[in-house]
Amino acid sequence: xxxxxxxxxxxxxxxxxxxxxxxxxxxxxxxxxxxxxxxxxxxxxxxxxxxxxxxxxxxxxxxxxxxxxxxxxxxxxxxxxxxxxxxxxxxxxxxxxxxxxxxxxxxxxxxxxxxxxxxxxxxxxxxxxxxxxxxxxxxxxxxxxxxxxxxxxxxxxxxxxxxxxxxxxxxxxxxxxxxxxxxxxxxxxxxxxxxxxxxxxxxxxxxxxxxxxxxxxxxxxxxxxxxxxxxxxxxxxxxxxxxxxxxxxxxxxxxxxxxxxxxxxxxxxxxxxxxxxxxxxxxxxxxxxxxxxx
Numbered sequence: 001x002x003x004x005x006x007x008x009x010x011x012x013x014x015x016x017x018x019x020x021x022x023x024x025x026x027x028x029x030x031x032x033x034x035x036x037x038x039x040x041x042x043x044x045x046x047x048x049x050x051x052x053x054x055x056x057x058x059x060x061x062x063x064x065x066x067x068x069x070x071x072x073x074x075x076x077x078x079x080x081x082x083x084x085x086x087x088x089x090x091x092x093x094x095x096x097x098x099x100x101x102x103x104x105x106x107x108x109x110x111x112x113x114x115x116x117x118x119x120x121x122x123x124x125x126x127x128x129x130x131x132x133x134x135x136x137x138x139x140x141x142x143x144x145x146x147x148x149x150x151x152x153x154x155x156x157x158x159x160x161x162x163x164x165x166x167x168x169x170x171x172x173x174x175x176x177x178x179x180x181x182x183x184x185x186x187x188x189x190x191x192x193x194x195x196x197x198x199x200x201x202x203x204x205x206x207x208x209x210x211x212x213x214x215x216x217x218x219x220x221x222x223x224x225x226x227x228x229x230x231x232x233x234x235x236x237x238x239x240x241x242x243x244x245x246x247x248x249x250x251x252x253x254x255x256x257x258x259x260x261x262x263x264x265x266x267x268x269x270x271x272x273x274x275x276x277x278x279x280x281x282x283x284x285x286x287x288x289x290x291x292x293x294x
Contacts, residue, residue, distance in 0.1 A: 001054040029055040052085035057120045063087035065122035067132045073116035078143025078188035130164035134171040141174040142195045143188035145181035189243040192280040200287025220261045237269035
């Protein structure tokens with residue numbers, strides 16, 4: 001990410017910037033910036049989101065990254081991608097509307113402002129979560145909180161964020177999610193599946209349980225476990241729940257591995273239910289299937 005001023009200082013004229021940018025696929029995110037390193041790899045969307053953050057800090061010196069933009073700097077997963085950036089500016093420094101720019105006019109307390117590992121000014125994790133989670137739907141909200149815990153956020157910081165979020169629009173619909181956050185949830189899909197289970201009164205008993213054979217070797221690590229004591233089939237073992245994302249489980253090798261794991265679990269009298277992202281879109285689908293399996 002470079003500014004137009006930097007490119008001119010390097011000796012490029014306006015016409016040359018235009019010609020090279022068109023040839024090499026440069027993109028102008030905010031006026032006065034150029035995204036000069038463009039790729040389409042696995043992390044392309046994450047890199048694009050962070051490029052928006054860099055563009056905002058480069059051309060808006062008084063701006064502080066806020067809400068989801070700040071959480072992306074903390075590598076918090078589960079946030080839906082949007083082509084743009086959110087910043088906070090102090091009163092009296094209002095910004096003109098720009099395509100892709102969401103500007104919040106607010107006075108931030110000193111403890112609510114920090115810098116990312118890349119030196120970008122941003123709101124703290126506590127303030128960012130308090131500002132973002134109430135704006136999310138419930139599955140996204142739990143995905144964000146689980147990821148924040150996995151990235152190092154403490155229970156105390158979530159308590160502080162929950163208090164700070166009181167009064168925000170939407171805070172009531174996600175108020176119970178702060179206590180559900182669990183660092184053992186490894187992906188946003190796992191968080192979404194677990195929330196559907198919780199809302200359907202079928203909360204799992206354990207996450208990421210290690211199953212061992214007679215020699216002590218771990219042969220499976222299901223995402224979630226419902227203990228056998230909760231089953232209506234006393235002759236069957238626990239019910240294990242797997243969240244199968246397209247990336248980790250979409251290859252033939254992964255399919256064979258999942259088949260072997262399911263066979264080993266079934267041999268120990270357990271059962272497996274597998275869910276995808278599409279299953280989480282219907283609030284009743286996962287609880288219905290689990291009740292049938294139980």
